[in-house]
Amino acid sequence: MEEIKRYTEADKLDPSLFFGISRMETIFEKHQGRPDTPHRHEYYTVMLVKHARGRHLLDFTTYALRGPQVYFIAPGQVHQVIEEEKSFGYAIVFSNQFLAENNIPLQFIEDLNLFHDYLDQPPLPLSEEELEKLTGYSEEMLTLFQSRGKFNSQALGAYLKLFFIQCNNLCTLSFDEHPRAQAASGLLKRFKELLNQHHTRWHAATDYANALNVSADHLNRVVKSLVGKTVKEMIQSRIVMAAKRQLYFTDLSAKEIGYALGFSEPANFSSFFKNCTGVSPSSFRRSL
16 A cells, blocks of 8 residues: 655755745646645644635545635644645645744644644634635735745744634634633643543543543543543544554554554454444445
8 A cells, every 4th residue: 555645844945944835826836736645744734715616635534625714734634635626825834843933832732722633623614804814914924934034933923823813713612711721721631642642552531531630520521611522532533543544554454453553352443443433444445
């Protein structure tokens, strides 16, 4: 099976840069409308779409590519843009290094609740007024990026932060500044970290609750209130996404994948996968 394409540099012309922005229409013309193969980025990607017609594949879920909308792609996610005609908008990429160099805490990005690397990630719809505001920020970033003058990186960081704050204000699920909300946000962050580290071994909500020194009920209430998913659903989504990526991008058998994800019996893995997705692992692989 062909190895998945992975992009590691935000700016191919200058690998030392950790930020990039391009017009979508320029990218379309450069590639003569040909879609790229499904691929991964090791950096964040944002697409502000003003007008488009096509499809956006994001971690095995297909969304309609149209505007005005904003699409958020986290590092490691698999995505592909298929355009039926020239798209208009902006593609913005940036790395953790860019955030660090511009004093933007990674916690700020996580608290926005815009990027998810294994949950459903529908685009954020925009009104014409909201599109105009985000377009203004994008044009400022494009001008700064193309001029590359002194302190431009700091200015880009400021506009990027404004862009995300505006997007966050449009979401129904956001965090406030109340101390209780901040504590809940911290608990969610620690749970996500544990989930990424231990999803191949810990499959029960109690595993994570015990590690976090809270009750399973409390953890479930916090997670449900902040992301709209139960702890069980989050665990299942993380395991299923890991399984789908291995089924798609490796030649490992379903039995080998099941063992790697902590299932002692192949039948248990197959049953779990089918219950969560509606198809067996072998059927999912054949459908790709």
